[in-house]
Amino acid sequence: MRLKKGYCRLCWHQASQDAKGQVTVLQPYLENVRHHQLFLTNLHRPRCPGPPRGKRRGRPRLSDPAPARLPASGWVQPSLFEARRDFTRFHRREHARLDNPWLAWARHAAHRLGEAHGWPRRVRLDVDRALVIVLSGHTGGDVVRYSEVFPALRSRGLSVERTAEVLDGIGVFLDDRPSSFDLWLESKLDGLAVGIRRDVQDWARLLRDGGPRSQPRDVATVWGYLNRIRQVLLEWSNRYDHLREVTCDDVLAHLGAVHGAQRKHTLVALRSLFTRAKKNGTIFKNPTSRIRVGQQENGVIQPLESNVRTSVAAVTRPADRLVLALAAVHAARPGAIRRLQLDDLDIGNRRLVVDGRVRPLDELTLQAALAWLEHRRRRWPNSANPHLLINKQTALETGPISGVSVSAALRGQTATLEKLRVDRQLEEALVHGPDPLHLAEIFGLADKTAIRYANSARALLAQTAETGPVS
Incomplete structure (x- = not known):
């Protein structure tokens, strides 16, 4: 049966044999597979009943490397020119130099790091093999680049991330990969006029990195700002060469085509861009200086409909069930869920600390937490991650999981984590009364946010008194 991308298991094995030692992408080789060797079950690898003959039961213990010190740094002959090394041609019998002091120091550092982070046996063996490949010919002053080790380690199925962590710890690693932000910014600046592109690039980098009198912003803010105004920048690039040619009428014409929150966010982004350009002296007048954002009227927050059960049924894994309980019962944001530590969960005293606020641990969250902890203990018994x-x-x-991992289970569902969190806070206001102080104390909401929830609950309660219960 074709189970993976239209190919069967034996096709993948045949393509892997054809591409062995050449590349890591199997798609071209899969397309060329026209036949493969068949075998009868249980004959290609005979198995005898009982324990293996002549072998000990269980795996032998991984021996600890000998203690080592940082190699003494003396006079080093500078390189005449920079030559990139090809680790893909490494052969252990010919090129391995196990007596290299840098390799001994790296193996000792990898052993200490693996014990501290709880690396399993397989990861330790992979990292040790990778270090032998990379550091057998290493000398003082050499730098190991990511672009050099990635092809060699990935083709052998070794962990590039863990190896890079060890190399960085001993101070010989250089990550020469292009920044993901630079690649994204380059794609967003494509198509803009040269003069406009220069000002937008300077503004975006200032937002992310900060400056002498400007605090750095979150990268999500930079994404939102530039994505919001990219379309109008492309339109202006068809007519103008510089931002100084943009007038107030041009800004108003674009703002007239958007409404509500989109108008507000667009104006805020344009105002930030033109303010930076005015400060740099690339424009003479800020065309957004006299345009008011205006007060946005907030509507009444509505409770979720009865189709929440479909979203709950879609959550099957223990981790996702715990995330669902934290959002639906404790109104925890995805960022707060990612930052939760093991010490924040006090099962004995039935307490949970979410962003510094102590909350009682209800039965639903307790059972979800116990199921997740049991799964974590069986799956990663030696992990030293405190989250x-x-x-x-x-x-x-030792870092947290990504935001994508937190929200992946409910992505595409009617009741997302954000909607569940909002519904829980609205429910608190409906059950215990529309008191902003109570909401701010329970969930740590800001003043305006707590007032908005209280006003929405008051409107819903008034509607219930007039027309009956709200569905």
Whole structure:
């Protein structure tokens, strides 16, 4: 049966054999597979009943590397020119130099790092093999680049991330990959006029990195700003060469085509851009200076409909069930869920600390937490990550999981994590009364946000008194 991307298991094995030692992308080789060797079940690898003969039961213990020190740094002959090394041609019998002091130091550092982070045996063996490949011919002053080690390690199925972590720890690693922000910014600046492109690039980098009198913004803010105004910048690039040619009428004409929150966000982004250009002296007058954002009227927050059960049924994994309980019961934001530590969960005293606020641990969240902790103990028994939620990547590290991992289970569902959180806060206002102080104390809401929830609950309660219960 064709189970993976239209190919069967034996096709993948045949393509892997054809591409062995050449490339890591199997798609071209899969397209060329016209036949493959068949075998009868249980004959290609005979298995005898009982324990293996002549072998010990269980796996031998991985021996600890000998203690090592940082190699002494003396006089080093500078390189006449920079030559890139090809680690893909490494052969262990011919090129391995296990007595290299840099390799001994790296193996010792990898052993300490693996013990601290709880690396399993497989990861330790992979990292040790990778270090032998990379550091057998290493000398003082050499730098190992990401672009050099990636092809060699990926083709052998070794962990590039863990190896780079060890190399960076001993100070010989250089990450020469292009920044994801630079690649994204380059794609967004494509098509803009040269003069407009220069000002927009300077403004976007200032937002992300900050400056002498400007605090750096979150990268999501930069994404939102530039995505919001890119279309109008492309339109202006067809008529103008510089931002100084844009007038107030041009800005008003574009703002007239958008309404509500889109108008507000567009004007805020344009105002930030033109303010930066005016400060740099590339424009003479700010065309957005006399345009008012206006007061946006907030509508009444509505409770979720009865189709929440479909979203609940879509959550099957223990981690996703715990995330669902934290959002639906404790109104925790995805960022707060990612930051939760194991110490924040006090099962004995039935307490949970969410962003510094102590909350009682209800039965639903308690059962979801116990199921997740049991799954975590069986899946990653040696992980040293202090965060409550981990996955197969972060189990070998100490950082939190990504925001995509938190919200992936409910993506595309009617009741997302954000809607569940909003519904829980609205429910608190409906059950305990529309008191902004109570909402701010329970969920840590800002003043205006708590007032908005209280006003929405008051409007819904008045509607219920007039027309009956709200569905």
